[in-house]
Amino acid sequence: MGTARELDRYTQLATKASKISPKEYVRNDVKRGLRNANGTGVNVGVTRISSVIGYETKGDQVIPTDGRMFYRGIDLYNIIQGLEADQRLGYEEVVYLLLFNELPNVSDLTQFEAYLNAGRHLPEQFKESVILSQPSNHIMNYLQRMILALYSYDSEPDNTSLKALLDKGLHILAKMPTMIAYGYMAQEHYFKQQSLVLHAPIFASSAENILHMIRPNCDYTAEEVRILDLLLIVHAEHGGGNNSAFTTNVISSSGTDIYSTLTAAVGSLKGIKHGGxxxxxxxxxxxxxxxxxxxxxxxxxxxxxxxxxxxxxxxxxxxxxxxxxxxxxxxxxxxxxxxxxxxxxxxxxxxxxxxxxxxxxxxxxxxxxxxxxxxxxxxxxxxxxxxxxxxxxxLNIPPALYTPIFATARMAGWLAHILEQTSDGKIMRPAYITLQEEHTYIPMADRKRGV
Missing domain, CATH: 1.10.230.10 (Cytochrome P450-Terp, domain 2)
Structure with a gap:
């Protein structure tokens, strides 16, 4: 690579070339950050998956209200109350609801949980060739690599039919507790010289599997599982306008593979203005x-x-x-x-x-x-x-796993948005206003040096 002095010069050039005054957004009536002048979001699509309510509007006036969140039209509070009344876990039920627009009965839920548990194990040689051979000091980046690596283990990775996307998406969702747990264990081993212990997933809920695989002794209490399950439920989805859900809509609308789309969503969630x-x-x-x-x-x-x-x-x-x-x-x-x-x-x-x-x-x-x-x-x-x-x-969960667990939960919403966006079939292609001026091409011999 070049010298620090050269990089400083390139940084000055890039800073000058990249800067756009906020006044240009106002002058051109462009919604900066896809926000209206009153702070509300610009409508860019429609969805039936979930909704988020935090204010009412009268003209340009924003009127604060108590926050409400709905999964497929059902108030989140009512979902939690129902689970508490039955004294059972609910993340898998919420995944079913978000994907299929209906609450499962006992038989439906039992079959769905079995389907997910059958997909929790990683492919043969995946641990050795992907997780252990390329450790990372940030599990979100590690997770992106692992999801992309699953592409290579798929016999039809570019199949984007709804059936194929659903199957691939559910297998990725099922493997998320395993991938983040193994990623953490590998990170601890290679970067902190801790013993390497990889616990196999068990036939249980996502919350139970997370605690089982990240703890050396695999122990957890029912109380710990309940609050982690609640955490997964409230993180499962949050409307189409959040940054990572919007990312899945944009990327999947191009017709690319699901592994590329979900990798981009993980990258979005990593940011400290979002999941971080x-x-x-x-x-x-x-x-x-x-x-x-x-x-x-x-x-x-x-x-x-x-x-x-x-x-x-x-x-x-x-x-x-x-x-x-x-x-x-x-x-x-x-x-x-x-x-x-x-x-x-x-x-x-x-x-x-x-x-x-x-x-x-x-x-x-x-x-x-x-x-x-x-x-x-x-x-x-x-x-x-x-x-x-x-x-x-x-819960004594290591900080390195905070955002990866968020990603594990949000995989439900991302998959639902991918399926919904794919059914639309139209690529997202918004317009930008150009601020450039027309210039004459200057021959090499006549050019002056920049900064």
Missing amino acids: ANLKAMEMINDIIDQVSDPHNPADIEAYLRRVLDGKAYDKSGVIYGMGHAVYTKSDPRAQLLKSALETMSQDKPVWRERLEIASLIEETTKRLMKEKKGDDFEICANVDLYSGIVYQL
Whole structure:
């Protein structure tokens, strides 16, 4: 490669060539970030899979409302209440609902769970040739490689009929707990010199398989499984407008293979503005415990959060992680469900209780600070990342697996969107307004050096 001086020069050239003023978006009436001027999302498609409600609109006015989320028209709260009444796990049932637009009966669900469990094992030699031969220090990138590698084990990888996509997608979904667990174990072995132990998947739920395969002794409690299952359910899908779901729609509309599409979705989810935010929220809470003299004192929490907003604390970004959402205003139903579960489970667990109390203080204090900053009408709520990070941490799940577990859950929604988009059959091809001016081609001998 070239010298650092050359790279600095190329960086200056690229910075100048890439910069577009935000004023150009306004001048050309382009919805920057696919957002309207009032912050609402631009409509780019239709879906029957799920819906997310966080506000009402009257003209250009956005009116905050309590957050609601629906899977195939069924309120998420009602799904959770039904599962709790029956005292059973529900992620696999939610996958069935999202894909087939109906709730399974006992026989349907039993068959579907068996279908998934039959697909949890990886192909012969996959562990040796893919997982162990090419370890990675970030499991999301590792996961992308593993999904792409499955293409090579498929006799018809480019078959994009709905039947083929469904079969391939379900096999990838079934293998997700195995791939993220093995990816983590390989990472620990090669980068942290830990013993390499790979537990085979068991005939059980996705939540049980995750805990079984990532723990050296394979032990877990029914209580731990229930809250991880809840986490998978609330992460399974979130409307067609979220970044990774939109990615699946764009990529699959081109007619490419499902492995390429899902690899792109994983890449999208990795970003800290999307699925990677749960890790940032957990790290911020850890920073509060380390830096604040009394993390249970509202005044001390407020002082810390003011420094965060001023770009003087935590990562100096000015962002309070775990707060705010593109759609939700007054409340995020996913965050509320996780918070409620944590409140129930933490009654006799002081460590759980401490982190839950800190998160609650962050939530209430941030709401007040943002009203102070933006006006009494401004509404902001805790999002799912504030409480999902606590769930992961209190289950002793390594931080490296936070976002991969999110990806494992969201595979359900991604597959549903791929099937829906494929049925449309039209490639997504939006338009861009060009800002370039016409220039004359300059012969080599007459060119002047750039920066």
